[in-house]
Amino acid sequence: MSQRSNERVRTMQNDRLIIAGREFKSRLWVGTGKYKDFVETKKAIDAAGADVVTVAVRRVNITDRSKENLLDYLDPKKYTILPNTAGCYTVEDALRYARLARAAGVSDLVKLEVIGDERTLFPDTAGLIEAAKILVKEGFIVLPYTNDDPVVAKKLVDIGCPAVMPLAAPIGSGLGIRNPYNLKIILEMVKVPVIVDAGVGTASDAALAMEYGADAVLMNTAIAGARDPIAMAEAMKYAVAAGRLAYKAGRIPRKLYATASSPIEGML
Amino acid sequence: MQIQVNGEGRTASAGVTIADLLRELDIRPDRVAVEVNTEILDRQEFDRRGLREGDRVEIISFIGGGRKN
Numbered sequence: 117m118s119q120r121s122n123e124r125v126r127t128m129q130n131d132r133l134i135i136a137g138r139e140f141k142s143r144l145w146v147g148t149g150k151y152k153d154f155v156e157t158k159k160a161i162d163a164a165g166a167d168v169v170t171v172a173v174r175r176v177n178i179t180d181r182s183k184e185n186l187l188d189y190l191d192p193k194k195y196t197i198l199p200n201t202a203g204c205y206t207v208e209d210a211l212r213y214a215r216l217a218r219a220a221g222v223s224d225l226v227k228l229e230v231i232g233d234e235r236t237l238f239p240d241t242a243g244l245i246e247a248a249k250i251l252v253k254e255g256f257i258v259l260p261y262t263n264d265d266p267v268v269a270k271k272l273v274d275i276g277c278p279a280v281m282p283l284a285a286p287i288g289s290g291l292g293i294r295n296p297y298n299l300k301i302i303l304e305m306v307k308v309p310v311i312v313d314a315g316v317g318t319a320s321d322a323a324l325a326m327e328y329g330a331d332a333v334l335m336n337t338a339i340a341g342a343r344d345p346i347a348m349a350e351a352m353k354y355a356v357a358a359g360r361l362a363y364k365a366g367r368i369p370r371k372l373y374a375t376a377s378s379p380i381e382g383m384l
Numbered sequence: 385m386q387i388q389v390n391g392e393g394r395t396a397s398a399g400v401t402i403a404d405l406l407r408e409l410d411i412r413p414d415r416v417a418v419e420v421n422t423e424i425l426d427r428q429e430f431d432r433r434g435l436r437e438g439d440r441v442e443i444i445s446f447i448g449g450g451r452k453n
Contacts, residue, residue: 222446
């Protein structure tokens, strides 16, 4: 490798994602839902190079007791398990699920979801702020799943969330970033890490989020629902890395007219 | 006595502890959270907390999920 590319690799290695004092190796975070089985889940997560995985909090199935547990495949020592409060539509439920998640003894991180609508799965931002306030006071590390409203994002940071997770588009919709302008405003206004979460469809969506300056991207359906999830996971790994590198490299401006690349001098 | 576990009725011997119940169900105590009558228990209480008639127990763990199913 040339000296310049050595330096570039070192810079990228120093480009660490740090949230609430914890360092994460990968800027691609993945959900664990909707896979064929645990084997496929683990293969996809590893193909993605992800070290943060979200999990849902649910009753243990006591009538159908297969010996397998998700954490048998995803060692909490190797992966950061990020419990979420998926399926919670009230503050009370979100608090209950978050507290149960912490009581399981694996993490005090929580991806806080307080859902406001069944069809869009958009967050109930008022409930989200209320629940976040309470959980922050109880010592949780609250990563809120929010919408693309910069005012809400700022509020969440002000009440103590060490990062915010604005949606790109409805969960599972595959629409990519619906409101790049709001996302860019959030990235300018908010001084904590921003993790774009929900709605990513394919690799270019993830690359774009990173090019705007997002600190990480979280996705589930984009990988698990792809025709070949393992291949898509790998694509996403490159996309997030490429987008981040492009962002740090500093792109050229957009111009209406051409600027020739070759000099006129020396023309015949 | 009759108790509820994860929403289902269940017969249990009087004075059975959470730890006993988890053993009976073949559930590892180190990756679950347990609620009794909506009170979340500390792990250290599992072998101290005896169950009573009508208690509602919830045994919670993590599953694959990035979205509501």
